[in-house]
Amino acid sequence: MNKAQNNQLVSILINSLSLKFLKFCYFMMLCLFLASCGDDNKKQNTENSNAIVTEEAENTNSSATKTILFFGDSITAGYGLDTTDDAYPGVVQQKIDSLDMNYTVVNSGVSGETSAGGRSRIGWILNQDIEIFLLELGANDGLRGVPLSETRNNLQAIIDSVKKKDSSIKIILAGMELPPNMGQDYTSEFRKMYAKLAEINELVFIPFILKDVGGIAELNQNDGIHPTIEGHKIIANTVWEYLKPLF
Known part of the structure; x- marks a missing residue:
């Protein structure tokens, strides 16, 4: 093989290697570019997902409300009223x-609930989250x-069950x-019973929920026991005095 042929062969080899090297470089650049795009897409998807989760959490928190549960008898139930919205819990x-x-x-x-009846149903009542619990029974x-x-x-x-459920419940x-027809001794001890329970358990205490309503004919229905709509408004005002500071 003469010198000219050798030079031609070397030139061909160099050109071939250069082409392969260029192809290799192009391939590597393409891979890096695609990898970079994939990372950007992944980062963007992650950011979008995080944004969606954050927005959902904010919406959930803004829509969640705290529960005030009124646990009682016919006074709380609004016996004799057209709708429970007119009872004092609804006014509150x-x-x-x-x-x-x-x-x-x-x-x-x-309506007609006794303390024993309340005790028997308190378990399933406490299946819900409660912030404030008002007990009106007896x-x-x-x-x-x-x-x-x-x-x-x-x-x-009942009080023990509420505390056991969550000690932070107010x-x-x-x-x-x-x-007075129930007898002086009985009525007197009955009144004191609530005060002692409130003191022992360190509870917020409303001495008489029917204050300014009980015994006033025009604020009670024909039975003389259950308040009218106007009577319930007054009860709501009484309850509100003790309830509002707890918010």
């Missing part, structure tokens, strides 16, 4: 809404002459008074 909800506060009232009143016990020790034990059991105990 109207006050809350007017102030644009993030609380929802749940009316868990049952009047039907008193009107039936139930031994005070039994009523007191039932009310204490409990309000609503006191009740009986008509």
Whole structure:
């Protein structure tokens, strides 16, 4: 092979290697570019996902409300009224809404309920999250002459159940008074029973939930026991005095 042929062969080899090298470089650059795009897309998708999760969490937090549960008898249930919205828990909800506060009232009143009945159903009532719990029971016990020790034990059991569920739940105990025909000793001890329960358990205490309503004919229905709509408005104002500081 002469010198000219050798030079031609070397030139061909160099050109071939150069072409392969260029192809290799192009291939590597293409891979790096695609990898970079993939990282950018992955980063963008991650950012979008995080943004969606954050937005959903914010929406959930903004829509969640704290529950105020009224646990009682016919007074709480609104016996004799056209709608439970007219009962004092409903009036309290109207006050809350007017102030644009993030609380929802749940009316868990049952007409004719005794302390024993309340004790038997408190378990499933506490399946929900509660911020504030108002206990209004015992009047039907008193009107039936139930031994005070039994009523007191039932009310204490309800209070214990609420505390066991969540010690941070704020409990309000609503006191009740009986008509004088039940006997002076019984009515006096009945009144004191609520005060003692509130003191022992360190509860917010409303001495008489029917303050300025009980015994006033025009504020009660024909039975003389259950408040009218106007009567419930007054009860709501009484409850509000003790409830509002807890928000």
